[in-house]
Amino acid sequence: MSLQKSLTIFIEEIPQQHLAEAIAEAADITPQQGLQMLYTYINETRVALRLTESVLKKNKQMLEVGAGLCLFSLFLKQEGYEITALEPGAGGFDAFTIAKQVILDYYQSIPLPVINHTAQELNPDIDGRFDLIFSNNVVEHIPNFKQALSALNHCLSEGGAMIHGCPNYFIPYEPHLQLPVLKIWPGLSERLFRRQIEKRRAVWESLNFISYFDVKSFADENGLEVH
Template sequence: MYAFIDSFNHLRFTQRVLIFKNNTLKDPWCSISICLKRIFKLQEGGHLKFNSAELLEGARTPEIITDPLRTYISEARFFKNLVLTDISKLSRGSYLIEVGSGIGLLSLHLASLGFEVTAFEPQSSGFNQMNEMRSLISENWIPPVPKVDFREAILEQESKLEKLADYIFAINVIEHVHDYEDLIAQAIKAKTQNATFRIICPNYSIPYEPHFNIPIVFNKAITKLIFGNKIRNSKIPNSEEFWGDLSWPTQRGLRRLLKMNGWSVEFSHDATCEYLNRALTDFDFIARKGLFFGTLFRMIAQLTKAVRFVPFSLLPIIDCRITNTSQAK
């Protein structure tokens, strides 16, 4: 089908000299550009290959940039397969909306495949570097850069769209939105009646907080009381504000909310199965989870076939498609 490397075949990198004084980075943009170059590996014919095994290895760039950049690229590479299972059924030129686009890599990739894309991304707590990373990727793309309508805002009633979307997706987004019911309502208003709105996010019925890699103890307040130091000392910028913004959605709660609004929804095991398969092959992903949870994920991953029989409410990942909806009230 589509090859993810297509969106990277036209990246270019300028040759410039880095100057360090007392270990202080004087040209961070150039350094990040070099970091990005190390993410890709030249193949025969001059094509660039996405290589997660060499992500930013040895890069002399502040961790505040390299760590999240490594993660965002890895996540875009992973989630593009889940999204392509849906949009491969659409014709080229179809209109897509990404809610919470991060550094924009997935939206750029989809645009390079011939889709029209609008990407919403407000800079909330813990995500302060994304615009810089997105600009860097665009600046280092040999023209023509795929056209994406990037909007530094959340999808809301005031958002002006020229037409309704043929597909909308929100990946790891609603857990960062307090009133995600309103966000879902706005997304439904922004799509055609038969279009799909796909949501993928952690299921907080499972006692594990994936951003801080800590167990959940009863509720948010008690968990913070016990793991407050780990939260405060996290590498996530503005970690306490980031923690405060988390809404902790559950599959049961989301199902109840959708049913209450009369929205047709279908839950799926797909994302959880893909995550478990990832635990067997993506060592960067496992390393980010730490020794305990990384080992636990790899053990559970051996049971991928059995996961298909697990109730949706007990899956670690919420994966649902909202379809055939009338316009939200």
């Protein structure tokens, strides 16, 4: 059976209403908010599979950076892949962290290793080394992405690879908020589209406006190849 088909079955078997209600009760949010959170991260699993499917191998040690609710990592672990999820906690009291724990508790029969600190804090002597490190829509939200990429690089096995799916802000468009933005002058967008940005202020303020050339510069400085 193809991984695409297996993922479809995995998603269909997620008890979304039950989990949404459990998240709502634990995190003091509405069931609809819990359901919306689940929808968002379920959709991310499909994107993550498209990003990584061609390089997934069961003999590889893999790390998903910014694993969210850990659904994609749980799916891969269930399918027999050696995967570790990295998703920093935020003190244990925010709705997202609580939702993640609800998911992990529900799937406790799947022995998924989870790293709860940031990518910048990775240490190969403690966290191990990986043949494949990947992320989807994560790197653009890391404040010091070069520090994070450096830590990830140190955790790569010899001959390992990283795959990071993120916007290229050399192209003047911000896909999360669906707004035009100039990398060198994001303040202009903030003035022109203040009302739209205010609706998702936390997302806007998390963006680092990374570009292909930033990644290429980091790779050149660290002896890495960009494909």
